[in-house]
Amino acid sequence: MKVLVPVKRVIDPYVRPRVKPDGSGVDLANIKMAMNPFCEIAVEEAVRMKEKGLVTGEIVLVSIGPAQAQETIRVGLAMGADRGILVQTDAPVEPLAVAKILAKIVETEKPDLVITGKQAIDDDANQTGQMLAALLGWPQGAFASALAREADRLKVTREVDGGLQTVSLELPAVVTTDLRLNEPRFASLPNIMKAKKKPIDTKTPGDFGVDITPRLSVVKVAEPKKREAGEKVADVDTLIAKLKSAGAI
Amino acid sequence: MAVLVFAEHTNAALNEATSKTVSAASAIGGDVHVLVAGHNAQAAAAAASRLTGVAKVIHVEGAAFSHALAEAVEALVVPMMSGYDAFLAPATTTGKNIAPRIAARLDVMQVSEITAVIDASTFERPIYAGNAILTVRSNDARKVITVRTTAFRDAGSTGSAPIETAPAPAGPFKSLFVAEELQKSDRPELASAKRVVSGGRALASAEQFNQVILPLADKLQAGVGASRAAVDAGYAPNDYQVGQTGKVVAPELYVAIGISGAIQHLAGMKDSKVIVAINKDEEAPIFQIADYGLVGDLFKIVPELTAKL
Numbered sequence: 001m002k003v004l005v006p007v008k009r010v011i012d013p014y015v016r017p018r019v020k021p022d023g024s025g026v027d028l029a030n031i032k033m034a035m036n037p038f039c040e041i042a043v044e045e046a047v048r049m050k051e052k053g054l055v056t057g058e059i060v061l062v063s064i065g066p067a068q069a070q071e072t073i074r075v076g077l078a079m080g081a082d083r084g085i086l087v088q089t090d091a092p093v094e095p096l097a098v099a100k101i102l103a104k105i106v107e108t109e110k111p112d113l114v115i116t117g118k119q120a121i122d123d124d125a126n127q128t129g130q131m132l133a134a135l136l137g138w139p140q141g142a143f144a145s146a147l148a149r150e151a152d153r154l155k156v157t158r159e160v161d162g163g164l165q166t167v168s169l170e171l172p173a174v175v176t177t178d179l180r181l182n183e184p185r186f187a188s189l190p191n192i193m194k195a196k197k198k199p200i201d202t203k204t205p206g207d208f209g210v211d212i213t214p215r216l217s218v219v220k221v222a223e224p225k226k227r228e229a230g231e232k233v234a235d236v237d238t239l240i241a242k243l244k245s246a247g248a249i
Numbered sequence: 250m251a252v253l254v255f256a257e258h259t260n261a262a263l264n265e266a267t268s269k270t271v272s273a274a275s276a277i278g279g280d281v282h283v284l285v286a287g288h289n290a291q292a293a294a295a296a297a298s299r300l301t302g303v304a305k306v307i308h309v310e311g312a313a314f315s316h317a318l319a320e321a322v323e324a325l326v327v328p329m330m331s332g333y334d335a336f337l338a339p340a341t342t343t344g345k346n347i348a349p350r351i352a353a354r355l356d357v358m359q360v361s362e363i364t365a366v367i368d369a370s371t372f373e374r375p376i377y378a379g380n381a382i383l384t385v386r387s388n389d390a391r392k393v394i395t396v397r398t399t400a401f402r403d404a405g406s407t408g409s410a411p412i413e414t415a416p417a418p419a420g421p422f423k424s425l426f427v428a429e430e431l432q433k434s435d436r437p438e439l440a441s442a443k444r445v446v447s448g449g450r451a452l453a454s455a456e457q458f459n460q461v462i463l464p465l466a467d468k469l470q471a472g473v474g475a476s477r478a479a480v481d482a483g484y485a486p487n488d489y490q491v492g493q494t495g496k497v498v499a500p501e502l503y504v505a506i507g508i509s510g511a512i513q514h515l516a517g518m519k520d521s522k523v524i525v526a527i528n529k530d531e532e533a534p535i536f537q538i539a540d541y542g543l544v545g546d547l548f549k550i551v552p553e554l555t556a557k558l
Contacts, residue, residue: 011377016380016512017377017380017381019380019381026376026377026380026381094358095349095358095359096352096353096356096357096358096359099353119494121377121378121493122376122377123376124361124362124374124375124376124377124378124493125359125361126345126349126361126362127348127349127352127359127361128349129349130319130345130346130347130348130349130350130353131349131350131352131353131359132353133319133350134323134349134350134351134353134354135353135354137423138423139319139320139422139423139424140319140320140346140350140424141424142319142342142345142346143342143345143346145487155427158342158346159342159487159488160342160343160429161341161342161343161440161488161496162431162432162438162488163429163430163431163432163488164429164430164431165316165426165428165429165430166426166427166428166429166430167318167424167425167426167427168424168425168427169423169424170423170424173423179477179481179487179494180487214358215357215358215387215388215389216358216360216385216386216387216388217385217386217388218383218384218385219367219371219384219385219386220383220384221376221381221382221383221384222381222382222384223381223382224375224379224380224381224382224519227519227524227537227538229536229537229538229539229542230524230539230540230541230542231540231541231542232531232536232541232542232543232544233541233542233543235543236543236550236553236554236557237557239525239541239543239554240554240557240558242541243502243523243525243541246523246540248501248502248522248523249469249502249558
């Protein structure tokens with residue numbers, strides 16, 4: 001079994017994003033960037049499957065983005081992936097275009113499984129994995145919290161609103177990761193050094209014949225409405241009285 | 250103009266998320282049709298026909314639809330979309346699972362988790378975990394949209410739309426339902442509860458979470474939530490998680506107990522009507538958005554509050 005894992009370079013999850021004063025977007029100049037946390041979980045799962053012998057083929061990472069997305073691929077290579085493909089562009093690429101590029105890469109790489117993060121923490125779209133599955137005509141296990149191989153199928157436990165749902169997928173398939181699937185490792189220094197020698201191919205969206213012209217136009221980006229801090233109350237009795245007069249209880 | 254709304258339901262009943270999605274569909278305009286795909290879902294179809302603003306209910310029966318598997322729903326909806334300008338689903342785990350499949354097959358870029366309809370092509374949606382609000386215009390001829398249900402009202406139930414039946418697509422599909430393990434509880438469901446009591450890492454153990462949080466929730470007839478820190482530490486199950494990556498709630502009353510107020514958590518509850526924070530750290534960020542804050546030991550305060558209510 002061979003696995004493809006797309007990884008996205010996003011704002012570091014511990015950095016607070018600031019809206020640009022002109023309302024054109026979020027200011028990413030000189031902001032610390034990192035691998036999308038859900039993508040990290042995807043890489044970790046692929047590496048664990050390889051360590052357990054479930055994956056005997058390669059783990060191939062793909063990142064679509066600027067030249068610096070190569071650093072994001074290196075992080076995944078240091079975690080244990082085998083090689084990378086950078087589809088380099090400075091233009092914004094929407095999930096639909098990402099899915100189309102990934103579908104083309106799947107045609108040539110022929111993985112048995114694609115593991116994506118369930119959403120990126122910048123655009124919060126939660127679309128790419130499901131779109132890729134649809135374009136390929138593959139089944140999907142979205143928001144996975146556990147994976148198990150069963151003969152020629154994959155059993156996926158999914159985090160759903162009321163609890164957990166388990167589905168059985170024909171392979172090849174697409175899985176998207178939820179938080180509980182695993183806890184990603186930190187790459188060791190020797191592995192970081194080793195990752196520097198692992199190959200990364202550089203391509204462009206044009207190499208795949210995919211038109212990445214955005215379908216959505218940004219009208220504006222604004223700060224959310226601020227909520228005013230209320231009052232501190234002295235004790236439980238005051239709290240109950242306040243809640244009663246506010247009609248909350 | 251016509252809009253197709255995907256109904257979320259349990260076959261026996263319609264989920265409240267459907268009613269809110271119908272509200273969003275009505276704001277877009279045109280005829281609103283509701284698709285109820287299920288297994289023995291007559292009751293859900295009947296409930297959908299009563300929603301205000303619905304012009305028609307399309308009821309499709311099939312075993313593959315009993316759990317809304319994405320592959321089967323895609324096969325059903327994609328051919329139907331030739332008659333519609335927009336497809337709307339609630340941004341629940343069900344809607345998020347299926348809508349992008351339909352969008353990709355229609356070659357449409359989906360607009361996820363809208364919180365407001367500006368016009369038939371322009372919508373607001375939160376990005377960066379709610380730290381920014383994007384106003385976005387879709388240039389696709391057809392729209393595929395998921396709806397953050399806490400941002401829209403119930404549609405009301407003054408309608409009496411006709412119910413048509415339609416055939417199910419032939420299987421088999423490439424995914425099979427195996428099992429479902431749903432939390433059984435007499436408490437209101439977190440996502441739609443009018444009141445929510447949430448616990449954080451300060452509860453320090455699953456036992457104490459249960460001993461302190463649950464009696465207050467029962468007294469208030471509230472749903473139970475938790476911060477990601479409490480979930481990660483194993484004090485509460487994952488489906489209790491309130492936050493950007495968990496559930497987004499907007500109840501009448503939200504009581505945050507031992508929750509410091511990470512951005513991640515605030516994104517999931519800051520639209521609640523009244524927020525109460527109980528925390529021993531008076532500098533905790535949760536107090537910056539709370540209507541009423543009580544600084545002190547939650548293990549003393551919460552039992553006292555439970556007793557006095």
